[in-house]
Amino acid sequence: MIKHYKPSGRYSVxxxxxxxxxxxxxxxxxxxxxxxxxxxxxxxSIDKSLLEIGTDKSKMLSVMIHLxxxxxxxxxxxxxxxxxxxxxxxxxCVVGEMFSNDCLIxxxxxxxx
Amino acid sequence: MIKHYKPSGRYSVxxxxxxxxxxxxxxxxxxxxxxxxxxxxxxxSIDKSLLEIGTDKSKMLSVMIHLxxxxxxxxxxxxxxxxxxxxxxxxxCVVGEMFSNDCLIxxxxxxxx
Amino acid sequence: MIKHYKPSGRYSVxxxxxxxxxxxxxxxxxxxxxxxxxxxxxxxSIDKSLLEIGTDKSKMLSVMIHLxxxxxxxxxxxxxxxxxxxxxxxxxCVVGEMFSNDCLIxxxxxxxx
Numbered sequence: 001m002i003k004h005y006k007p008s009g010r011y012s013v014x015x016x017x018x019x020x021x022x023x024x025x026x027x028x029x030x031x032x033x034x035x036x037x038x039x040x041x042x043x044x045s046i047d048k049s050l051l052e053i054g055t056d057k058s059k060m061l062s063v064m065i066h067l068x069x070x071x072x073x074x075x076x077x078x079x080x081x082x083x084x085x086x087x088x089x090x091x092x093c094v095v096g097e098m099f100s101n102d103c104l105i106x107x108x109x110x111x112x113x
Numbered sequence: 114m115i116k117h118y119k120p121s122g123r124y125s126v127x128x129x130x131x132x133x134x135x136x137x138x139x140x141x142x143x144x145x146x147x148x149x150x151x152x153x154x155x156x157x158s159i160d161k162s163l164l165e166i167g168t169d170k171s172k173m174l175s176v177m178i179h180l181x182x183x184x185x186x187x188x189x190x191x192x193x194x195x196x197x198x199x200x201x202x203x204x205x206c207v208v209g210e211m212f213s214n215d216c217l218i219x220x221x222x223x224x225x226x
Numbered sequence: 227m228i229k230h231y232k233p234s235g236r237y238s239v240x241x242x243x244x245x246x247x248x249x250x251x252x253x254x255x256x257x258x259x260x261x262x263x264x265x266x267x268x269x270x271s272i273d274k275s276l277l278e279i280g281t282d283k284s285k286m287l288s289v290m291i292h293l294x295x296x297x298x299x300x301x302x303x304x305x306x307x308x309x310x311x312x313x314x315x316x317x318x319c320v321v322g323e324m325f326s327n328d329c330l331i332x333x334x335x336x337x338x339x
Contacts, residue, residue, distance in 0.1 A: 001338060002285060002287065002313075004314070007314055009314075011310075011314050011317035012316055015286075015288065017245075018131070018244070022315070022316045059114075061128045062128065062135040062223075066320045070211070070212065073212055080123070086120075087120050087125065088117070088122070090127055090136055091123065092138035092179075093211075094210065094211055095209050096292075096320030097296055097320065097321035098321075106318065106320065108290075108316075110135070112114060112130055131244070132243075172227075172228060173241075174241045174243055174248045179322075186325055190236065194235055199233075200233050200238065201234070201238055202237065202241055202248070204250050205251035205292075205332065206324075207251075207322030207324055208323035209322050225227060
């Protein structure tokens with residue numbers, strides 16, 4: 001009924017139910033990078049997760065972006081706008097600190113599978 | 114499979130899939146207004162989006178409210194409580210700064226269509 | 227079409243549509259407790275809500291955790307990791323102040339019913 005993709009003791013990277021995938025918050029693997037680099041890595045990580053569960057970014061329904069600071073808003077968007085599909089998901093972007101003080105962006109999406 | 118309502122290069126105002134609509138974060142058009150004015154405008158904007166996709170506030174499933182500061186909580190609620198349907202959606206309200214320093218409230222909803 | 231669980235004038239504790247439940251943000255009833263105590267109470271409250279709508283934590287799809295401060299991250303996780311099911315939901319955890327300055331954690335979940 002519910003498929004769990006890459007479950008760990010704390011969270012699954014994605015859960016899938018009734019044709020909708022709920023992804024965990026994705027962030028960069030290299031947190032020493034600047035906002036552009038972290039945005040690229042976070043979005044690349046989402047691409048990989050979506051691919052592995054049989055879908056892609058053109059089928060996203062919603063995106064929630066958390067930034068460490070709104071000072072990074074324009075640079076994040078410069079990467080995001082080039083990445084997102086021509087028919088994009090609904091989006092919300094707000095400030096919210098994350099697990100690491102070095103983490104500048106975390107992206108949580110839902111998508112059709 | 115997915116309907117996109119008012120897609121721009123960055124986001125759709127809403128996506129619709131399998132009878133559920135996912136709206137982008139809605140905020141006031143006049144960010145010089147106070148919290149009551151911005152809340153009215155944000156909720157009015159949601160009403161308009163819901164109407165245009167063929168539903169209304171009585172069919173909302175979830176609401177996520179981001180405020181710039183919890184100092185505005187009581188005044189936001191005074192507007193929200195008068196607006197929301199008698200059988201209201203599930204709600205979460207937290208602080209999170211938004212794209213503009215003048216933006217006091219952003220509201221993200223899902224609804225049945 | 228939409229079932230409302232415990233609707234008040236402001237929000238429903240949960241809405242249910244098409245086999246998916248959307249819960250409101252759950253927090254501790256005793257906000258004088260420390261992060262471990264508040265996490266226990268918030269998760270216990272989720273257990274009760276899920277039970278009353280006919281499901282349980284093993285069927286959660288997504289979890290959004292808001293903390294007052296990331297200083298509480300490790301202690302929150304020590305409680306959360308013991309609570310969450312072996313096949314856990316997708317998760318996002320960010321900082322976001324809540325309605326009360328004493329509220330240290332709020333948890334918002336979706337689950338299959």
